[in-house]
Amino acid sequence: MQDALKVESIGKKVKLCGWVRTRRDSKGGFSFIELNDGSCMKSVQVLAEAGLSNYESEILKTGIGSSIEVVGEIVESPGKGQTTEVKAETIKIHGYADRATYPLQKKATSMEYLRTIAHLRPRTNTFGAIARVRNEVSRSIHSFFQSRGFLYVHTPIITASDCEGAGQMFNVTCLDLNDIPRKPAEGGARGEINFEEDFFGRPTHLTVSGQLEAEIYATALSNVYTFGPTFRAENSNTSRHLAEFWMVEPEMAFCDLEGDMQCAEDFLKTIFTDVMNNCGADMEFFNQWIDKTVLETLKHIVDSDFVRISYTEAVDILVKSGHTFEFPVSWGIDLQSEHERYLTETKFKKPVIVYDYPKDIKAFYMRLNDDGKTVRAMDVLMPKVGEIIGGSQREERLDVLIERMKSCDLDPEEYWWYLDLRRFGTVPHAGFGLGLERTVQFITGMGNIRDVIPFPRAPKTADF
RNA sequence: UCCCGAGUAGCGCAGCGGUAGCGCAGGUGACUGUUAAUCACUUGGUCGUAAGUUCGAAUCUUACCUCGGGAGCCA
Numbered sequence: 001m002q003d004a005l006k007v008e009s010i011g012k013k014v015k016l017c018g019w020v021r022t023r024r025d026s027k028g029g030f031s032f033i034e035l036n037d038g039s040c041m042k043s044v045q046v047l048a049e050a051g052l053s054n055y056e057s058e059i060l061k062t063g064i065g066s067s068i069e070v071v072g073e074i075v076e077s078p079g080k081g082q083t084t085e086v087k088a089e090t091i092k093i094h095g096y097a098d099r100a101t102y103p104l105q106k107k108a109t110s111m112e113y114l115r116t117i118a119h120l121r122p123r124t125n126t127f128g129a130i131a132r133v134r135n136e137v138s139r140s141i142h143s144f145f146q147s148r149g150f151l152y153v154h155t156p157i158i159t160a161s162d163c164e165g166a167g168q169m170f171n172v173t174c175l176d177l178n179d180i181p182r183k184p185a186e187g188g189a190r191g192e193i194n195f196e197e198d199f200f201g202r203p204t205h206l207t208v209s210g211q212l213e214a215e216i217y218a219t220a221l222s223n224v225y226t227f228g229p230t231f232r233a234e235n236s237n238t239s240r241h242l243a244e245f246w247m248v249e250p251e252m253a254f255c256d257l258e259g260d261m262q263c264a265e266d267f268l269k270t271i272f273t274d275v276m277n278n279c280g281a282d283m284e285f286f287n288q289w290i291d292k293t294v295l296e297t298l299k300h301i302v303d304s305d306f307v308r309i310s311y312t313e314a315v316d317i318l319v320k321s322g323h324t325f326e327f328p329v330s331w332g333i334d335l336q337s338e339h340e341r342y343l344t345e346t347k348f349k350k351p352v353i354v355y356d357y358p359k360d361i362k363a364f365y366m367r368l369n370d371d372g373k374t375v376r377a378m379d380v381l382m383p384k385v386g387e388i389i390g391g392s393q394r395e396e397r398l399d400v401l402i403e404r405m406k407s408c409d410l411d412p413e414e415y416w417w418y419l420d421l422r423r424f425g426t427v428p429h430a431g432f433g434l435g436l437e438r439t440v441q442f443i444t445g446m447g448n449i450r451d452v453i454p455f456p457r458a459p460k461t462a463d464f
Numbered sequence: 465u466c467c468c469g470a471g472u473a474g475c476g477c478a479g480c481g482g483u484a485g486c487g488c489a490g491g492u493g494a495c496u497g498u499u500a501a502u503c504a505c506u507u508g509g510u511c512g513u514a515a516g517u518u519c520g521a522a523u524c525u526u527a528c529c530u531c532g533g534g535a536g537c538c539a
Contacts, residue, residue, distance in 0.1 A: 022499085022500080024496095024497095024498045024499070024501065025496090025498085026495095026496060026497065026498060027494090027495070027496065028496075028497075028498095030497080030498090031498090032497080032498050032499075034499080045498090045499080047497085077497090078497060079497050079498065079499075080497095080498095080499075081498090081499050082499085099489085099490065100474080100489085100490045100491080101474080101490090102474095103474075103475090104475095105474080105475060105488075105489050105490095105500095106488090106489080106500055107475075107476085107488060107489075107500060108475095108476085108500085109475060109476080110475080110476075112531060112532075113475065113476090115531090167537065167538065168537085209539095230539080232537085232538075232539085234465095234536095234537055234538075235465055235537090236465090236536085236537060236538075237465080238534085238535085238536090238537095238538095239532090239533085240538085240539085241537080241538070241539085242539090245539065246539095247539060248539095326535090336535085336536090337534090337535075337536090338535095385539095386538090386539095387538070387539065388539070389539080390538080390539065433539060434539070435538090435539030436539085437539080438539060439539095448532090459465095460529095460530080
């Protein structure tokens with residue numbers, strides 16, 4: 001269908017299959033059908049003349065949503081709005097869509113409504129464009145890492161490590177919830193659940209991160225990345241959170257935090273560039289109808305260096321800003337949304353990488369700095385969507401890591417395999433996690449993360 | 465989970481104590497190499513759910529459900 005829109009194609013005979021977007025009739029004895037197959041933003045205008053054998057009997061019954069197959073010649077269009085059109089020789093109807101009951105209309109509808117018809121929303125301009133951009137982002141992610149020699153590693157979705165430390169996990173069980181097996185208990189009290197009778201013989205969950213497993217492969221194969229679904233059972237009701245989302249997690253051996261930050265910056269710029277180069281029409285659509293600043297913002301980001309400031313500098317900037325925040329700023333607090341917004345949207349007006357956070361607000365596996373107070377963590381903050389990447393250099397020193405675990409009330413015994421990586425041939429290494437949906441959200445300007453994933457999973461939301 | 469705001473025709477909305485309205489979509493007709501076509505007429509509603517106040521509730525009160533904005537948790 002993309003070829004049918006090109007001037008060079010004039011004179012060629014084509015077969016086009018797709019769904020009718022709209023039909024306009026002329027009493028002059030012909031109809032215009034706008035046909036779209038999702039391969040690109042634009043629809044093809046099909047000219048259906050009354051001379052076609054099924055014009056009265058079938059073609060005039062088609063409308064938005066009908067699926068048809070057109071054979072005809074690509075000709076120059078005399079009308080405005082398109083350079084080419086297809087003069088139909090035959091039109092075969094695959095399926096009608098009743099115009100009175102078909103939920104989509106030839107007009108703008110709300111995102112909230114389209115979410116209730118998630119099985120039909122990919123037929124709209126907006127969701128078609130999102131699907132194509134999401135595809136391009138995914139393709140670009142693989143291409144970026146593959147071209148740099150990273151190995152794609154599949155980490156498990158079901159995990160038995162119940163303390164990955166990144167939030168509330170979903171339980172995975174085959175136990176009969178109406179008759180849960182329990183261990184014997186003293187004094188008639190209810191005993192603990194006996195997971196030995198469960199499928200895996202122990203409690204299991206859906207993964208919240210593939211990082212720890214990725215570290216195993218990075219400390220054997222050097223540079224690796226994971227790309228797959230991730231699950232958080234947090235009761236988050238926001239436009240930036242999902243219970244099931246896709247995450248990219250590179251893990252690089254013999255790499256420090258500087259290398260990690262450079263990789264993250266190059267990575268984001270590559271994705272943005274690829275989308276602008278390969279999804280031009282889709283991006284123009286978003287820029288016109290969703291957010292009039294997305295193209296300008298993406299170009300600006302690709303052409304400029306990300307700001308890099310330490311947490312201490314960030315706090316200093318916020319304190320000296322003279323800006324009154326709802327949550328006062330002082331060294332040691334976690335940065336709030338309003339603080340991140342100030343840095344990315346007001347102060348620098350571009351992505352900001354904040355690094356070297358206080359150890360008390362970050363995970364145990366992040367490498368301790370010589371000051372004993374901060375760790376080699378970094379967050380990439382974007383205007384509007386906030387944190388898009390979170391990463392760190394990992395603690396590779398066995399004794400320091402064990403101490404950190406203890407002070408975080410974690411049992412080193414549980415992480416025996418993770419500690420083995422430091423025990424045998426340890427290496428400095430670093431990595432980060434990128435939220436795919438937040439990336440697509442940022443690129444497209446879509447306001448709600450539930451609209452950039454085909455079938456959103458969120459609290460009380462799993463209808464499709 | 466917390467704080468605000470909103471649920472009225474298929475969709476987008478107005479009405480905010482006296483019994484239901486507009487635009488679009490749908491239907492009918494007119495007109496036209498048309499572009500979210502245009503014009504005329506027209507069908508269509510237990511006013512989110514449940515209880516309460518009142519002579520009378522879409523309108524006031526309470527609870528619940530869902531959605532949106534903000535916050536927390538994070539990607």
